[in-house]
Amino acid sequence: MSEYRHPERFLGLDDPSSQRETSAAWILPIPLDLTTSYLGGTRLGPSAIIEASNQVELYDIEFGVEAAPIYGVSMLPALHPTLASAREAVESITEAVNALDLGDRLLVALGGEHTLTVGLVAAFAPRYPDLLVVQIDAHSDLRDSFDGTPYSHACTARRFIEYAPALQLGIRCWCPEEVEFLRRTDRVKVWTAEAIYRDRERHYLAELRRAIAGRPVYLTIDLDGLDPSIMPAVGTPEPGGIGWYDCLDVIRTVAQAGQIVAFDCVELCPIPGGHGSAFAAARLVYKTLNYVMASRGQLKMR
Numbered sequence: 001m002s003e004y005r006h007p008e009r010f011l012g013l014d015d016p017s018s019q020r021e022t023s024a025a026w027i028l029p030i031p032l033d034l035t036t037s038y039l040g041g042t043r044l045g046p047s048a049i050i051e052a053s054n055q056v057e058l059y060d061i062e063f064g065v066e067a068a069p070i071y072g073v074s075m076l077p078a079l080h081p082t083l084a085s086a087r088e089a090v091e092s093i094t095e096a097v098n099a100l101d102l103g104d105r106l107l108v109a110l111g112g113e114h115t116l117t118v119g120l121v122a123a124f125a126p127r128y129p130d131l132l133v134v135q136i137d138a139h140s141d142l143r144d145s146f147d148g149t150p151y152s153h154a155c156t157a158r159r160f161i162e163y164a165p166a167l168q169l170g171i172r173c174w175c176p177e178e179v180e181f182l183r184r185t186d187r188v189k190v191w192t193a194e195a196i197y198r199d200r201e202r203h204y205l206a207e208l209r210r211a212i213a214g215r216p217v218y219l220t221i222d223l224d225g226l227d228p229s230i231m232p233a234v235g236t237p238e239p240g241g242i243g244w245y246d247c248l249d250v251i252r253t254v255a256q257a258g259q260i261v262a263f264d265c266v267e268l269c270p271i272p273g274g275h276g277s278a279f280a281a282a283r284l285v286y287k288t289l290n291y292v293m294a295s296r297g298q299l300k301m302r
C-alpha cells in the first residue's frame with residue numbers, strides 16, 4: 001500500500017480562508033479501507049475528492065456569492081485509524097474525534113469506507129442526546145455481521161443506530177435479514193430510491209422535514225446512494241439511484257429542517273478515468289457545506 005497523500009488545500013482556498021482557528025468547517029480525511037467487500041480502493045477516496053475540490057468553482061448560484069471564503073474551510077491532517085481490527089479502527093476514530101477542539105465548528109469527514117461513520121456517530125451522540133442520523137445510501141447497511149465482523153461496512157447503520165436512530169434515503173438493495181430487521185425496529189425510517197423517483201410532487205421532502213423537526217443531525221453520504229450515471233466510481237454501483245437535483249433537495253431540506261452538526265462523504269473508489277465521480281463528490285461536499293452554513297446564518301439564499 002503506497003503512502004497516503006493528499007493536496008494541502010480544500011477548494012483551492014488560501015490564507016486567510018483556510019486558517020484553522022478562524023474556519024467554521026474542518027475537513028478530516030480518513031483513508032480507511034479495511035472491510036470493503038467488492039472493489040477495494042476507498043482509501044484513495046479522500047485524496048481524489050480533495051484534489052478535485054481544487055477545480056470546483058467557488059461561486060454558488062443558489063447563494064449568489066463565492067461562499068467558502070465567507071466561512072472558511074481548514075483541512076486537518078489525515079486520520080489513520082488503527083488497523084488491528086475493524087472494531088479498533090472504529091474506536092480509534094471516536095478517540096481521535098473526541099480529542100479535536102472543535103467548538104461549534106462543522107466537522108466534515110471524507111472517506112474511506114463507510115465503517116468510519118460508526119466511530120463518528122459514537123463521538124457525536126453523547127454531545128447531542130437527541131441526535132438523528134440521516135443516511136444517503138444504496139444499501140441499508142443493517143446486517144448484524146458480515147464477513148465475520150460486526151464492523152463491516154455492510155453493518156454500518158446497524159452499529160450506528162445503537163447510538164442514534166436513522167432516516168435512510170436512496171436505498172435500493174436489501175438482504176432478507178435487513179428486510180426482517182426493518183419490520184421489527186423503530187430505529188430506522190426508509191425512503192427508497194424508487195419512492196423518491198416516483199414522488200414527482202416531492203411529498204417526501206415534507207415528510208423528511210417533519211421527521212427531523214429541528215433535531216441535531218449527523219449526515220452520512222455514501223456516494224453509492226447517487227445514481228451510477230453520475231457516480232460510477234464506487235465499490236458497489238447499484239442502478240436506480242438518487243439523481244443530482246433530488247440529492248441536493250434532500251440535503252437542503254435536512255440542513256433547513258434540523259441542525260447538521262457533522263457530515264461525512266464516503267465510499268468513493270477512484271477508477272481510471274473516473275475523475276468525474278471525484279469532481280461530483282467534491283461539488284456535493286461543497287454544496288452541503290453551503291447549505292449547513294446557510295442554516296447557521298453565514299450565507300443567505302438569493
Ligand SMILES: [Mn+2]
Pocket residue numbers: 137138139222224225267
Ligand atoms: Mn452503500
